[in-house]
Amino acid sequence: MLKIDKKLLKSDFGKAAKSYGENAKLQKQVATILVQKAKGIIPENAYILDAGCGTGFIAEEANNFWDILQVDISKEMVEQASSYGQAQICDIENLPLEQGSFDGVVSSLALQWCDATKVAGEFHRVLKNGGNIVISTLGKNNLQDIKSLFEDVTGQNRFNDYLPKENLKDIFEKAGFSDVKIESETLIYQYNSLKNMLKSIREIGASNKSQTRKKTISKAEFKELERRFNGVASWEILYIKAKK
Numbered sequence: 001m002l003k004i005d006k007k008l009l010k011s012d013f014g015k016a017a018k019s020y021g022e023n024a025k026l027q028k029q030v031a032t033i034l035v036q037k038a039k040g041i042i043p044e045n046a047y048i049l050d051a052g053c054g055t056g057f058i059a060e061e062a063n064n065f066w067d068i069l070q071v072d073i074s075k076e077m078v079e080q081a082s083s084y085g086q087a088q089i090c091d092i093e094n095l096p097l098e099q100g101s102f103d104g105v106v107s108s109l110a111l112q113w114c115d116a117t118k119v120a121g122e123f124h125r126v127l128k129n130g131g132n133i134v135i136s137t138l139g140k141n142n143l144q145d146i147k148s149l150f151e152d153v154t155g156q157n158r159f160n161d162y163l164p165k166e167n168l169k170d171i172f173e174k175a176g177f178s179d180v181k182i183e184s185e186t187l188i189y190q191y192n193s194l195k196n197m198l199k200s201i202r203e204i205g206a207s208n209k210s211q212t213r214k215k216t217i218s219k220a221e222f223k224e225l226e227r228r229f230n231g232v233a234s235w236e237i238l239y240i241k242a243k244k
Protein backbone atom coordinates (compact mmCIF):
# COMPACT_ATOMS: atom_id res chain seq x y z
CA MET A 1 0.00 0.00 0.00
CA LEU A 2 1.12 3.55 -0.75
CA LYS A 3 2.52 5.13 2.43
CA ILE A 4 1.77 8.84 2.34
CA ASP A 5 3.93 11.46 4.04
CA LYS A 6 1.04 13.37 5.68
CA LYS A 7 3.16 16.29 6.83
CA LEU A 8 4.24 16.88 3.24
CA LEU A 9 0.66 16.40 2.04
CA LYS A 10 -0.65 19.14 4.36
CA SER A 11 2.18 21.46 3.47
CA ASP A 12 1.92 20.94 -0.34
CA PHE A 13 -1.87 21.30 -0.47
CA GLY A 14 -1.68 24.23 1.97
CA LYS A 15 0.77 26.08 -0.29
CA ALA A 16 -1.31 25.31 -3.38
CA ALA A 17 -4.65 26.43 -1.88
CA LYS A 18 -4.60 30.09 -3.05
CA SER A 19 -3.91 29.34 -6.72
CA TYR A 20 -5.66 25.91 -6.81
CA GLY A 21 -8.87 27.35 -8.30
CA GLU A 22 -7.17 28.63 -11.45
CA ASN A 23 -4.75 25.67 -11.87
CA ALA A 24 -6.85 22.61 -11.08
CA LYS A 25 -8.59 22.14 -14.45
CA LEU A 26 -8.74 18.35 -14.37
CA GLN A 27 -9.98 18.40 -10.74
CA LYS A 28 -12.70 20.92 -11.69
CA GLN A 29 -13.81 18.73 -14.59
CA VAL A 30 -13.90 15.62 -12.38
CA ALA A 31 -15.80 17.41 -9.59
CA THR A 32 -18.41 18.54 -12.15
CA ILE A 33 -18.85 14.99 -13.48
CA LEU A 34 -19.06 13.65 -9.92
CA VAL A 35 -21.75 16.16 -8.93
CA GLN A 36 -23.83 15.20 -12.00
CA LYS A 37 -23.55 11.51 -11.11
CA ALA A 38 -24.30 12.12 -7.42
CA LYS A 39 -27.36 14.31 -8.09
CA GLY A 40 -29.01 11.28 -9.71
CA ILE A 41 -28.44 9.23 -6.55
CA ILE A 42 -28.47 11.51 -3.49
CA PRO A 43 -31.73 13.48 -3.23
CA GLU A 44 -32.05 17.26 -3.12
CA ASN A 45 -31.77 18.87 0.36
CA ALA A 46 -29.91 15.82 1.72
CA TYR A 47 -27.21 16.41 4.35
CA ILE A 48 -23.91 15.58 2.63
CA LEU A 49 -20.29 15.24 3.66
CA ASP A 50 -17.71 16.42 1.10
CA ALA A 51 -14.58 14.57 2.24
CA GLY A 52 -11.29 16.15 1.13
CA CYS A 53 -13.12 19.21 -0.20
CA GLY A 54 -10.06 21.19 -1.30
CA THR A 55 -11.12 24.75 -2.16
CA GLY A 56 -14.78 23.72 -2.44
CA PHE A 57 -15.41 22.80 -6.12
CA ILE A 58 -18.30 20.51 -5.10
CA ALA A 59 -20.02 23.03 -2.83
CA GLU A 60 -19.51 25.75 -5.45
CA GLU A 61 -21.60 23.64 -7.85
CA ALA A 62 -24.05 22.02 -5.48
CA ASN A 63 -24.60 24.04 -2.31
CA ASN A 64 -28.04 25.07 -3.62
CA PHE A 65 -28.93 21.41 -4.09
CA TRP A 66 -27.59 19.77 -0.89
CA ASP A 67 -26.74 20.91 2.63
CA ILE A 68 -22.98 20.25 2.61
CA LEU A 69 -20.39 19.91 5.35
CA GLN A 70 -16.95 20.24 3.75
CA VAL A 71 -13.88 18.76 5.46
CA ASP A 72 -10.20 18.74 4.55
CA ILE A 73 -6.90 18.05 6.31
CA SER A 74 -5.40 21.32 5.03
CA LYS A 75 -6.22 24.48 7.00
CA GLU A 76 -5.59 26.67 3.94
CA MET A 77 -7.93 24.57 1.76
CA VAL A 78 -10.64 24.79 4.44
CA GLU A 79 -10.23 28.59 4.55
CA GLN A 80 -10.91 28.75 0.79
CA ALA A 81 -13.78 26.24 0.95
CA SER A 82 -15.54 28.14 3.72
CA SER A 83 -16.59 30.80 1.17
CA TYR A 84 -19.04 28.19 -0.23
CA GLY A 85 -20.45 26.99 3.12
CA GLN A 86 -19.56 25.12 6.31
CA ALA A 87 -16.02 23.75 6.32
CA GLN A 88 -13.85 22.16 8.98
CA ILE A 89 -10.35 20.78 9.29
CA CYS A 90 -10.09 17.05 9.83
CA ASP A 91 -8.51 13.85 8.61
CA ILE A 92 -11.00 11.74 6.65
CA GLU A 93 -9.26 8.60 7.91
CA ASN A 94 -10.50 9.50 11.39
CA LEU A 95 -13.60 11.69 11.19
CA PRO A 96 -14.59 13.55 14.39
CA LEU A 97 -18.25 13.19 13.33
CA GLU A 98 -21.18 11.25 14.78
CA GLN A 99 -22.13 7.90 13.36
CA GLY A 100 -25.18 7.84 11.09
CA SER A 101 -25.25 11.60 10.57
CA PHE A 102 -25.18 12.00 6.77
CA ASP A 103 -27.56 11.08 3.95
CA GLY A 104 -24.65 10.94 1.54
CA VAL A 105 -20.88 11.24 1.23
CA VAL A 106 -19.16 12.68 -1.83
CA SER A 107 -15.42 12.94 -2.29
CA SER A 108 -13.47 14.00 -5.35
CA LEU A 109 -9.84 13.03 -5.92
CA ALA A 110 -8.93 12.76 -2.23
CA LEU A 111 -9.18 9.00 -1.62
CA GLN A 112 -5.92 8.27 -3.49
CA TRP A 113 -4.04 10.24 -0.82
CA CYS A 114 -5.43 8.10 1.98
CA ASP A 115 -5.59 4.64 3.48
CA ALA A 116 -8.68 3.49 1.55
CA THR A 117 -9.64 0.90 4.20
CA LYS A 118 -9.77 3.52 6.95
CA VAL A 119 -11.66 5.98 4.76
CA ALA A 120 -14.22 3.37 3.60
CA GLY A 121 -14.80 2.41 7.26
CA GLU A 122 -15.29 6.04 8.28
CA PHE A 123 -17.65 6.81 5.38
CA HIS A 124 -19.72 3.77 6.34
CA ARG A 125 -19.81 4.81 10.00
CA VAL A 126 -20.95 8.42 9.42
CA LEU A 127 -23.62 7.48 6.83
CA LYS A 128 -27.25 6.82 7.73
CA ASN A 129 -28.65 3.42 6.75
CA GLY A 130 -29.71 3.64 3.11
CA GLY A 131 -27.25 6.51 2.46
CA ASN A 132 -25.05 6.60 -0.63
CA ILE A 133 -21.46 7.43 -1.43
CA VAL A 134 -20.18 8.80 -4.74
CA ILE A 135 -16.41 9.12 -4.94
CA SER A 136 -13.83 9.82 -7.60
CA THR A 137 -10.25 8.66 -7.32
CA LEU A 138 -7.28 7.86 -9.55
CA GLY A 139 -6.99 4.42 -11.13
CA LYS A 140 -4.08 2.04 -11.45
CA ASN A 141 -3.48 3.04 -15.08
CA ASN A 142 -3.26 6.73 -14.29
CA LEU A 143 -0.47 8.46 -16.29
CA GLN A 144 0.72 5.00 -17.33
CA ASP A 145 2.67 6.18 -20.41
CA ILE A 146 4.51 8.87 -18.47
CA LYS A 147 5.19 6.46 -15.61
CA SER A 148 6.71 3.94 -18.04
CA LEU A 149 8.76 6.66 -19.68
CA PHE A 150 10.23 7.67 -16.30
CA GLU A 151 10.94 4.04 -15.45
CA ASP A 152 12.70 3.57 -18.79
CA VAL A 153 14.86 6.66 -18.48
CA THR A 154 15.56 6.83 -14.72
CA GLY A 155 15.14 3.18 -13.74
CA GLN A 156 12.75 4.25 -10.98
CA ASN A 157 9.02 4.56 -10.48
CA ARG A 158 8.67 8.22 -9.59
CA PHE A 159 4.87 8.37 -9.49
CA ASN A 160 2.34 7.30 -6.87
CA ASP A 161 0.85 3.83 -7.37
CA TYR A 162 -2.91 3.50 -7.09
CA LEU A 163 -5.13 0.58 -6.21
CA PRO A 164 -6.78 -1.50 -8.94
CA LYS A 165 -10.58 -1.35 -9.21
CA GLU A 166 -10.98 -4.90 -7.86
CA ASN A 167 -9.12 -4.04 -4.63
CA LEU A 168 -11.19 -0.91 -4.12
CA LYS A 169 -14.42 -2.86 -4.65
CA ASP A 170 -13.28 -5.39 -2.08
CA ILE A 171 -12.33 -2.66 0.43
CA PHE A 172 -15.73 -0.93 0.18
CA GLU A 173 -17.60 -4.24 0.40
CA LYS A 174 -15.60 -5.27 3.47
CA ALA A 175 -16.44 -1.89 5.05
CA GLY A 176 -20.10 -2.96 4.80
CA PHE A 177 -21.28 -1.23 1.59
CA SER A 178 -23.58 -2.96 -0.90
CA ASP A 179 -24.11 -2.35 -4.64
CA VAL A 180 -20.48 -1.24 -5.03
CA LYS A 181 -20.06 -0.11 -8.65
CA ILE A 182 -16.83 1.29 -10.07
CA GLU A 183 -16.65 2.96 -13.49
CA SER A 184 -13.41 3.97 -15.13
CA GLU A 185 -12.95 6.92 -17.49
CA THR A 186 -9.80 8.20 -19.16
CA LEU A 187 -9.42 11.96 -19.52
CA ILE A 188 -6.76 13.09 -21.97
CA TYR A 189 -4.92 16.36 -21.37
CA GLN A 190 -2.30 17.85 -23.68
CA TYR A 191 0.82 19.73 -22.58
CA ASN A 192 3.42 21.57 -24.63
CA SER A 193 6.26 20.10 -22.55
CA LEU A 194 6.89 17.57 -19.81
CA LYS A 195 8.15 20.43 -17.67
CA ASN A 196 4.74 22.10 -17.91
CA MET A 197 2.91 18.86 -17.26
CA LEU A 198 4.88 18.30 -14.04
CA LYS A 199 4.46 21.96 -13.10
CA SER A 200 0.68 21.63 -13.43
CA ILE A 201 0.75 18.74 -10.93
CA ARG A 202 3.03 20.66 -8.55
CA GLU A 203 0.95 23.82 -8.73
CA ILE A 204 -2.11 22.08 -7.29
CA GLY A 205 -0.06 20.42 -4.53
CA ALA A 206 -0.41 16.94 -6.00
CA SER A 207 3.19 15.82 -6.55
CA ASN A 208 4.49 12.50 -5.20
CA LYS A 209 4.05 12.16 -1.42
CA SER A 210 5.17 8.59 -0.99
CA GLN A 211 7.38 8.14 2.07
CA THR A 212 9.81 6.30 -0.21
CA ARG A 213 9.83 8.84 -3.07
CA LYS A 214 13.15 9.35 -4.86
CA LYS A 215 14.61 12.83 -4.69
CA THR A 216 16.90 13.58 -7.58
CA ILE A 217 16.83 13.34 -11.34
CA SER A 218 19.82 14.35 -13.42
CA LYS A 219 19.79 17.09 -16.09
CA ALA A 220 20.66 14.52 -18.75
CA GLU A 221 17.80 12.27 -17.66
CA PHE A 222 15.36 15.15 -17.74
CA LYS A 223 16.51 16.18 -21.22
CA GLU A 224 15.91 12.65 -22.44
CA LEU A 225 12.47 12.51 -20.76
CA GLU A 226 11.51 15.81 -22.40
CA ARG A 227 12.73 14.58 -25.82
CA ARG A 228 10.60 11.42 -25.58
CA PHE A 229 7.48 13.01 -24.06
CA ASN A 230 4.65 12.95 -26.64
CA GLY A 231 2.64 15.82 -25.10
CA VAL A 232 -0.20 13.64 -23.84
CA ALA A 233 -1.20 12.68 -20.30
CA SER A 234 -3.94 10.08 -19.78
CA TRP A 235 -5.63 10.43 -16.41
CA GLU A 236 -7.56 7.35 -15.31
CA ILE A 237 -10.46 8.43 -13.12
CA LEU A 238 -12.52 5.91 -11.16
CA TYR A 239 -16.03 6.74 -9.96
CA ILE A 240 -17.14 4.59 -7.02
CA LYS A 241 -20.80 4.38 -6.07
CA ALA A 242 -22.14 2.33 -3.17
CA LYS A 243 -24.97 2.10 -0.64
CA LYS A 244 -25.04 1.51 3.14
Ligand SMILES: C[S@@+](CC[C@H](N)C(=O)[O-])C[C@H]1O[C@@H](n2cnc3c(N)ncnc32)[C@H](O)[C@@H]1O
Pocket residue numbers: 009010013024027028031051052053054055056057058071072073074077090091092093107108109110113114206
Ligand atom coordinates in the same frame (compact mmCIF):
# COMPACT_ATOMS: atom_id res chain seq x y z
C1 LIG B 1 -6.58 16.90 -5.42
S1 LIG B 1 -7.30 17.71 -4.07
C2 LIG B 1 -9.04 17.56 -4.46
C3 LIG B 1 -9.83 18.61 -3.74
C4 LIG B 1 -11.30 18.73 -4.14
N1 LIG B 1 -12.07 17.59 -3.71
C5 LIG B 1 -11.43 18.98 -5.62
O1 LIG B 1 -12.16 18.24 -6.27
O2 LIG B 1 -10.84 19.94 -6.11
C6 LIG B 1 -7.11 16.55 -2.73
C7 LIG B 1 -7.57 17.12 -1.38
O3 LIG B 1 -7.64 16.05 -0.44
C8 LIG B 1 -7.19 16.53 0.80
N2 LIG B 1 -6.78 15.38 1.61
C9 LIG B 1 -5.82 14.47 1.33
N3 LIG B 1 -5.72 13.56 2.33
C10 LIG B 1 -6.66 13.90 3.25
C11 LIG B 1 -7.06 13.36 4.50
N4 LIG B 1 -6.46 12.27 5.01
N5 LIG B 1 -8.05 13.95 5.17
C12 LIG B 1 -8.67 15.07 4.67
N6 LIG B 1 -8.33 15.63 3.49
C13 LIG B 1 -7.35 15.07 2.79
C14 LIG B 1 -6.05 17.47 0.43
O4 LIG B 1 -5.73 18.36 1.47
C15 LIG B 1 -6.61 18.15 -0.80
O5 LIG B 1 -7.32 19.33 -0.48
